[in-house]
Amino acid sequence: MSTQTPTHDVVILGSGIAGSTLGAVLARSGASVLIADAGTHPRFAVGESMIPQLVSWLQVLAERYDVPEFEALTDVTAINTKVSNTFGRKQHFGFMLHRPGQEPDPTQAHQFVIPDALTSASHLFRQDSDAYLLRVAIGHGCDTRQQWRAEKIDFDDDGVTVIGTDGHEIRARYLVDASGFRSPLADHLGLREEPARFRHHSRSLFTHMIGVRPFDDVIEVPEASRPPVPWHNGTMHHIFERGWFWIIPFDNHELSRNPLCSVGVTLDPRLYPKPEGVGAEEEFAALLSRFPAVERQFEGARKVREWVSTGRLQYSSHQTVGRRWCLMSHAAGFLDPLYSRGMSNTFEIIHALAPRLLAALADDDFEEKRFRHVEDLEQGLLDYNDTLVNCSFIAFSHFRLWDAVFRVWGSGNTPGTLRINNALRAFRTHRDPSVFDALENAPHTGLWWPDNDAFKTLLDATAETCAQYEAKLIDGDRAADIILGLIEESEAVHPGFGWKDVNQRFIHPDRAQIADFLQWAARSPIPALSTIGRESLDALRAAGAAESPAAEGDR
Structure with a gap:
C-alpha cells in the first residue's frame, strides 16, 4: 500500500465519452485530473443514437461548468461543422413490426418525430465524438x-493507488471507473451481481x-400510411418477437461525408440461443x-469492420459509490x-457526481453518504429503464400491446426533457446552481419523468399488465385494452400529440401543438406538471413563439 502523497485529485479509468466529459468538467473547475485508458483514440464504439434528454444534460454541463466545447455536440449542423463531417441526423425514433416470412404491415409502424423546439439531435460517429471529447478534456x-x-487498486485513508501492468503507480485522492x-474497480471490490438483477x-x-439502403427505398407504402419524415432521417428499429434490428445511418445529413451505417440486432437468448x-x-x-423487407435493405451492403457477437448484454452492480470511489455509468451496469438511454444516463450521472x-475535494471529505444521490440515481436509471425495455420485449409479439407500451414510453419524454430545459433557462438568467438541486428533489429518482406520481403509476401498471400477458394469464388484446384504458384516464398523458389516439401512430408535434401541450400542462392539478407548463409557456412567449389568442387568453 503506497504512502506517497497523491499527485492528482482524481484519476479516471476510461477515456471514452463518460471519462472524457467528466474529466473536462472537473479540470475546468480546478481539479487535477488524470485520465487513464488501456486503449487509444480514435476507436470504434457503439451507442450512437442521441435523444432529447441527452442533449439537454450536455447543454447543462456546458453552461454550469463553462465548457462551451460541449455545445458542438448538441446540434447536428454544429457537430458536422465543428467536430468532423461524419455525423448523421436523428430526426425520429422509427419502429416497424415484422413477422417471419411476411412483408410488414405498414399500419403496424410508429414514428415519434423529435420536436424541433426541443433539439436537433445526431447519430454520433463515436470514433470522432469521443476523440473530440478527450481533446477537450486535455485542453482544460x-x-x-x-x-x-x-x-491493481489499493485504497487507504489518504487516497487510492492504481498500479498498471507495467508497474507504474498512479496516486490520487479519488477514483472514478468509467471503463465499462x-x-x-468492479473486479477489485467484487461489485458485480451474479446473475444481473434485470428482468x-x-x-x-x-x-x-x-x-445499406434507406428503408424508404425498399418498401412500398400507401400514401395514407407514410410517416411524416423519411425513415432514413432517424434511428430505425425493425422489431420482431423478442428482438429488434437497428439501422443508424451517418450519411443522412447534408454536411456529412460519411457513407457508413451502424447496424445490429439484439435478441433474447432464451428464445434465440x-x-x-x-x-x-x-x-x-x-x-x-x-424478414424480407429488412433483408432488402442489406442487398449489396458489406461490412467495414469485423462483426461483434456478445453474450448477455445485461450486467449490474450491488453498489456504485463508496469512500473515495465511484463506479460510473457503463462500468456500473448495462x-x-x-431506447438509446445509455449516453443520456451517462451525462445525467456526471451532472450528479x-x-x-x-465539494468533497474542497472539504477533503470523501465519506460515502455525500454521494448517496449518485448511487440512487445510477441504480434508478437502470431499474426504470429495465422495466420499460422488459415490457417492450414482451409486447413485440402482439402489435396492439406494443402500441400501448410505445405510448407509455413516448408520453413521458417531452415533459421529462422540458423540466431540464426549464432549469437550464433559469440558470442562464440567474446563474444560481440551486435550480439543478431542485431537479434532484423528486420522488422517483432515475425515472425519465421523476417528479410525476401519475406517470410512475402508469408505468407500474403497464409492467404488471405485461407480466400477466407473459405469464399467459391474459391475452394480448386484453393486456392492450388495460394499458390503453390507463393511458386514456391518466392525468399525466397529454391528448394533443396523439398519445391517447390509437389511430395516430405517427407522433409529430409542431410548435402550435407544443404550445397547446404547455397550456394543458399549466392547468394541470399535478404540481410538477403545472410548473413545467407555466415555465415553458413563459419561455415560448418571451421568444415570440406562442402568438395565438388562446395562448394569450390562458395567461
Whole structure:
C-alpha cells in the first residue's frame, strides 16, 4: 500500500465519452485530473443514437461548468461543422413490426418525430465524438495515460493507488471507473451481481457497414400510411418477437461525408440461443432471411469492420459509490439499448457526481453518504429503464400491446426533457446552481419523468399488465385494452400529440401543438406538471413563439 502523497485529485479509468466529459468538467473547475485508458483514440464504439434528454444534460454541463466545447455536440449542423463531417441526423425514433416470412404491415409502424423546439439531435460517429471529447478534456488541463492498463487498486485513508501492468503507480485522492464492462474497480471490490438483477435478457450482433439502403427505398407504402419524415432521417428499429434490428445511418445529413451505417440486432437468448459453430456474420444473414423487407435493405451492403457477437448484454452492480470511489455509468451496469438511454444516463450521472466530488475535494471529505444521490440515481436509471425495455420485449409479439407500451414510453419524454430545459433557462438568467438541486428533489429518482406520481403509476401498471400477458394469464388484446384504458384516464398523458389516439401512430408535434401541450400542462392539478407548463409557456412567449389568442387568453 503506497504512502506517497497523491499527485492528482482524481484519476479516471476510461477515456471514452463518460471519462472524457467528466474529466473536462472537473479540470475546468480546478481539479487535477488524470485520465487513464488501456486503449487509444480514435476507436470504434457503439451507442450512437442521441435523444432529447441527452442533449439537454450536455447543454447543462456546458453552461454550469463553462465548457462551451460541449455545445458542438448538441446540434447536428454544429457537430458536422465543428467536430468532423461524419455525423448523421436523428430526426425520429422509427419502429416497424415484422413477422417471419411476411412483408410488414405498414399500419403496424410508429414514428415519434423529435420536436424541433426541443433539439436537433445526431447519430454520433463515436470514433470522432469521443476523440473530440478527450481533446477537450486535455485542453482544460487533464493529464492522460493511454495504452496503459490498470492491474491493481489499493485504497487507504489518504487516497487510492492504481498500479498498471507495467508497474507504474498512479496516486490520487479519488477514483472514478468509467471503463465499462471490464471494470478493474468492479473486479477489485467484487461489485458485480451474479446473475444481473434485470428482468429483460438480450445479446447482440453488430458492426458498421457500407451500402445499406434507406428503408424508404425498399418498401412500398400507401400514401395514407407514410410517416411524416423519411425513415432514413432517424434511428430505425425493425422489431420482431423478442428482438429488434437497428439501422443508424451517418450519411443522412447534408454536411456529412460519411457513407457508413451502424447496424445490429439484439435478441433474447432464451428464445434465440447463441448457435454453436456459427459466426456472427452468418447468424446475422440467417436472421435477415426471415424478414424480407429488412433483408432488402442489406442487398449489396458489406461490412467495414469485423462483426461483434456478445453474450448477455445485461450486467449490474450491488453498489456504485463508496469512500473515495465511484463506479460510473457503463462500468456500473448495462441494459439493452432499445431506447438509446445509455449516453443520456451517462451525462445525467456526471451532472450528479461532479458537484459532489468538487465539494468533497474542497472539504477533503470523501465519506460515502455525500454521494448517496449518485448511487440512487445510477441504480434508478437502470431499474426504470429495465422495466420499460422488459415490457417492450414482451409486447413485440402482439402489435396492439406494443402500441400501448410505445405510448407509455413516448408520453413521458417531452415533459421529462422540458423540466431540464426549464432549469437550464433559469440558470442562464440567474446563474444560481440551486435550480439543478431542485431537479434532484423528486420522488422517483432515475425515472425519465421523476417528479410525476401519475406517470410512475402508469408505468407500474403497464409492467404488471405485461407480466400477466407473459405469464399467459391474459391475452394480448386484453393486456392492450388495460394499458390503453390507463393511458386514456391518466392525468399525466397529454391528448394533443396523439398519445391517447390509437389511430395516430405517427407522433409529430409542431410548435402550435407544443404550445397547446404547455397550456394543458399549466392547468394541470399535478404540481410538477403545472410548473413545467407555466415555465415553458413563459419561455415560448418571451421568444415570440406562442402568438395565438388562446395562448394569450390562458395567461
